[in-house]
Amino acid sequence: QLSPFFYATTCPQLPFLVLNVVAQALETDDRAAAKLIRLHFHDCFVNGCDGSILLVDVPGVIDSELNGPPNEGIQGMDIVDNIKATVESACPGVVSCADILAISSQISVFLSGGPIWVVPMGRKDSRIANRTGTSNLPGPSETLVGLKRKFRDQGLDSTDLVALSGAHTFGKSRCMFFSDRLDNFNQTGRPDPTLDPIYREQLRTVCATQQTQQPRANFDPVTPTRFDKAYYNNLVSLRGLLQSDQELFSTPRADTTAIVRNFAANERAFFKQFVKSMIKMGNLKPPPGIASEVRLDCKRVNPVRAYDVM
Numbered sequence: 208q209l210s211p212f213f214y215a216t217t218c219p220q221l222p223f224l225v226l227n228v229v230a231q232a233l234e235t236d237d238r239a240a241a242k243l244i245r246l247h248f249h250d251c252f253v254n255g256c257d258g259s260i261l262l263v264d265v266p267g268v269i270d271s272e273l274n275g276p277p278n279e280g281i282q283g284m285d286i287v288d289n290i291k292a293t294v295e296s297a298c299p300g301v302v303s304c305a306d307i308l309a310i311s312s313q314i315s316v317f318l319s320g321g322p323i324w325v326v327p328m329g330r331k332d333s334r335i336a337n338r339t340g341t342s343n344l345p346g347p348s349e350t351l352v353g354l355k356r357k358f359r360d361q362g363l364d365s366t367d368l369v370a371l372s373g374a375h376t377f378g379k380s381r382c383m384f385f386s387d388r389l390d391n392f393n394q395t396g397r398p399d400p401t402l403d404p405i406y407r408e409q410l411r412t413v414c415a416t417q418q419t420q421q422p423r424a425n426f427d428p429v430t431p432t433r434f435d436k437a438y439y440n441n442l443v444s445l446r447g448l449l450q451s452d453q454e455l456f457s458t459p460r461a462d463t464t465a466i467v468r469n470f471a472a473n474e475r476a477f478f479k480q481f482v483k484s485m486i487k488m489g490n491l492k493p494p495p496g497i498a499s500e501v502r503l504d505c506k507r508v509n510p511v512r513a514y515d516v517m
């Protein structure tokens with residue numbers, strides 16, 4: 208049972224510590240906030256919110272979730288390490304890495320102009336990873352049916368799906384995750400018909416002009432670093448970046464279309480639902496009966512001490 212007061216006596220300054228480090232990270236990396244909330248999402252969808260995504264590979268011991276295809280190239284671990292180091296020096300051994308991901312997400316949203324909310328705390332960190340479980344994560348070319356099923360499997364409904372996808376109001380995606388929409392979409396020889404042609408050509412330019420191996424485009428071409436409702440207005444004007452984004456609005460007769468329209472018209476409604484859905488996602492529990500701890504280094508399980516084994 209999580210509680211907003213979980214660290215009230217053991218680490219009362221926690222929110223300020225996290226705020227400081229995230230604000231500092233944002234000064235040099237305008238995607239820092241986006242990276243942190245995505246890590247929390249990818250944590251919670253695999254074995255619940257237990258910090259499992261942060262464990263690095265240890266052959267024969269930890270089969271890292273980072274080796275699961277949906278986590279390939281995921282970023283922000285360095286920021287988590289910085290937050291953890293600051294928190295450990297102020298409140299040694301008390302704050303779990305899973306809770307650090309949860310509160311960092313809230314502070315990231317707040318620092319980007321989004322809502323404030325009180326995050327229920329008290330998660331524990333796993334001593335295992337579940338690489339095969341990363342197949343629970345949705346993919347960029349997923350249709351609405353698949354997206355809904357993956358969210359339903361986590362106890363999240365269509366409203367949660369639409370609200371949480373609103374996190375694509377900031378951050379970037381590598382071009383490889385949407386380039387199929389630009390030309391020969393689904394082997395039709397045509398671009399995705401639910402992609403605005405002007406936006407499509409802008410994306411083509413963005414992806415072609417970057418001199419890096421992994422060109423990226425902003426999820427939200429209007430306010431790329433602000434947490435606002437622009438994502439939904441983009442969907443209504445056929446400017447969703449991923450197929451999975453546009454599906455929410457453009458799938459014929461879908462219940463999600465009206466939800467997108469509502470959030471596009473009413474930022475307060477979006478913020479209110481986003482908070483509810485984030486708390487719901489943040490409540491996803493690990494499978495019962497497995498060992499947990501407060502990890503000292505988010506990347507590794509704690510060393511087993513002799514008296515633990517006896």
Ligand code: HEM
Binds near residue numbers: 240244245279372451
């Ligand atoms: C609904 C299904 C979703 C799909 C298919 C999806 C897929 C993706 C993909 C393909 C990327 C680009 C990754 C890369 O280039 O490395 C991405 C980035 C991102 N996702 Fe999602 N995502 C979904 C839902 C969510 C949710 C629920 C959240 C958070 C609540 C979220 C937050 C983000 C953020 C903030 C980024 C940008 C990260 C950055 O700039 O590094 N996504 N997502």
Ligand SMILES: [Ca+2]
Binds near residue numbers: 250254255
């Ligand atoms: Ca997890």
Ligand SMILES: [Ca+2]
Binds near residue numbers: 376429430431435437
């Ligand atoms: Ca935005």
